[in-house]
Amino acid sequence: MWLQLNINFSFSSLLKGSLQKLPLSVAGLALMASFTTVNAEVEQDELGPRIEIPDSSGKSCVLPEDEIRRKHPDMLKHDRILTLREGVRAKADGNNLDGSLKQCINCHAIKDDNDQYVRIDNDKHFCVSCHKYAAVTIDCFQCHRDIPEGSSNFHALSGHKNTDFSSVTPGSYGLTVKDMANIAPEVSSDDK
Amino acid sequence: MTSKIEKEDLSRRNFVFGSIAAAGLTVAPGVMLYQTANARDLSKPVSSKVRWGMLIDTTKDVDWNKCVEACVKEHGLGNEEHSRADQRTQYIRVVDVKNKTTGYSMSLPVMCQHCEKPPCVDVCPTGASMKREDGIVLVDRHRCIGCRYCMMACPYKARSFVHETLTDQKTTTPRGKGCVESCNMCVNRVDNGQLPACVEVSEGAIVFGDLNDPESDISRLLAKHGGKQIRADLKLNPGVQYQGI
Numbered sequence: 001m002w003l004q005l006n007i008n009f010s011f012s013s014l015l016k017g018s019l020q021k022l023p024l025s026v027a028g029l030a031l032m033a034s035f036t037t038v039n040a041e042v043e044q045d046e047l048g049p050r051i052e053i054p055d056s057s058g059k060s061c062v063l064p065e066d067e068i069r070r071k072h073p074d075m076l077k078h079d080r081i082l083t084l085r086e087g088v089r090a091k092a093d094g095n096n097l098d099g100s101l102k103q104c105i106n107c108h109a110i111k112d113d114n115d116q117y118v119r120i121d122n123d124k125h126f127c128v129s130c131h132k133y134a135a136v137t138i139d140c141f142q143c144h145r146d147i148p149e150g151s152s153n154f155h156a157l158s159g160h161k162n163t164d165f166s167s168v169t170p171g172s173y174g175l176t177v178k179d180m181a182n183i184a185p186e187v188s189s190d191d192k
Numbered sequence: 193m194t195s196k197i198e199k200e201d202l203s204r205r206n207f208v209f210g211s212i213a214a215a216g217l218t219v220a221p222g223v224m225l226y227q228t229a230n231a232r233d234l235s236k237p238v239s240s241k242v243r244w245g246m247l248i249d250t251t252k253d254v255d256w257n258k259c260v261e262a263c264v265k266e267h268g269l270g271n272e273e274h275s276r277a278d279q280r281t282q283y284i285r286v287v288d289v290k291n292k293t294t295g296y297s298m299s300l301p302v303m304c305q306h307c308e309k310p311p312c313v314d315v316c317p318t319g320a321s322m323k324r325e326d327g328i329v330l331v332d333r334h335r336c337i338g339c340r341y342c343m344m345a346c347p348y349k350a351r352s353f354v355h356e357t358l359t360d361q362k363t364t365t366p367r368g369k370g371c372v373e374s375c376n377m378c379v380n381r382v383d384n385g386q387l388p389a390c391v392e393v394s395e396g397a398i399v400f401g402d403l404n405d406p407e408s409d410i411s412r413l414l415a416k417h418g419g420k421q422i423r424a425d426l427k428l429n430p431g432v433q434y435q436g437i
Contacts, residue, residue: 086237142370
C-alpha cells in the first residue's frame with residue numbers, strides 16, 4: 001500500500017515536473033530556431049519575392065538612388081504643377097525638369113524578350129515592379145503614356161547608348177526632324 | 193536673307209504659316225526648329241504679357257477636315273473603342289451653316305475659343321479647368337474629377353468627356369478615362385515655338401499669334417480687317433476670332 005502510494009506519488013510528481021519543463025524547453029528551441037532562420041540563407045523566402053530592379057545602363061538618375069526612391073512622388077507632383085499650370089518646361093540650364101515623367105519613362109523603359117517595350121500591365125515595367133511589391137496603386141498611366149514614344153528609341157539609354165549623335169545631321173540615317181528634336185537637348189523638354 | 197527678314201526672325205513672334213519664317217520652316221526644318229525652340233525661356237513661367245489667339249478666315253477655300261485630321265494625329269485622338277460617335281472626343285468640330293433664304297452655305301472650324309473670361313473655369317469645383325497666364329484654357333487632369341460642369345457651362349460645346357480606358361496616348365497629350373478635355377491650342381507645340389497642328393495645315397487660313405503684341409501678324413490683320421467672335425454678346429472675349437462669318 002505504502003509502496004504503491006509512493007510509486008504513485010513519485011510518478012505523478014515526475015509527470016508534473018516534466019509537464020512544467022516541457023513548454024519552456026520547446027519555447028527555447030523555437031526561439032533558437034527562429035534566430036537561426038533569420039540569419040540563414042532562406043531569408044528571402046520569408047520576406048517574399050525579391051524585386052529585380054532593372055539596370056539603368058550605367059547612367060545615374062537625377063538624384064542618388066536612396067533619395068530618388070524616397071522623393072520621386074513629391075518631385076513628380078511638384079513639377080507637374082510647374083509644367084502644366086505655369087508652363088515651366090525646363091530647368092534653368094535648359095535640361096529637362098527632374099520630375100519629368102516622360103524622362104523617367106524614356107530612361108527606365110524595359111524591353112521584353114521580343115525587343116518590345118513592356119506595358120504597364122506587365123510586372124516587369126519599371127514603375128510596376130516596385131509599386132506592386134509595395135502595394136502602391138498609382139493612376140499616372142491612366143492618362144500618361146507608359147512606354148517611350150516612337151523615336152524615343154534613340155534616347156541615349158535605350159540600346160543606342162554607344163551611338164554618337166553629335167555627328168548625325170537631319171535627314172541621314174532615316175531620322176526625321178522630330179527624331180532630331182528628341183536627340184537635341186535644347187528641345188527635348190516635352191515635345192516628341 | 194535681307195536685314196528686314198532677319199529682324200522678323202529675331203522677333204520670334206512671326207507665327208503666320210506661309211510667311212517668311214514659315215517658309216524657312218519648310219526649307220530648312222531642322223534649323224528652324226532650334227531657332228524657334230528658343231521662343232521663350234522654358235525655365236520661366238508663362239507670362240500674361242502674351243495672349244495667344246487665332247484668327248480663322250472662313251472665306252478661304254480650305255478643307256477644314258484637314259485641320260481636324262491634323263488635330264487628331266497630333267493629340268492621338270480617336271482611340272476610343274466602345275464609345276458612341278457622339279461620345280468620342282472632338283477638339284475641333286467643323287460646323288456647316290446655311291442661309292435658307294439665299295442658299296449661301298459655309299463651314300467653319302469650332303474649337304475651344306480660349307476665352308478671356310472662361311465660364312468653364314468659373315464653374316470648375318476643383319480648379320482643374322484653368323487658364324494659363326498666356327491665355328490658353330486647358331484642363332489640369334490631375335485635378336479633374338469628371339463632373340462635367342464645364343461641359344455644361346461652355347457656350348461653344350467645345351469640351352468632351354473620355355468615357356473609357358485609353359491606351360497608347362501621345363506623350364505630349366496625356367488623356368484618360370473620367371476626365372474632361374478640349375483643344376489646348378497645342379500648348380506643347382506653342383511652348384516649343386511651333387504652330388498649333390491645325391494652323392500648320394490650314395494653308396494660311398488660320399493665323400496664330402500674340403494678340404497683345406500690336407506688331408504680330410494676327411494683331412495687324414485684326415486691326416486692318418477686324419474679326420468676329422462667336423457669341424460676342426456673352427462678353428467672354430474669346431481668343432479665337434473669325435473672318436467671314
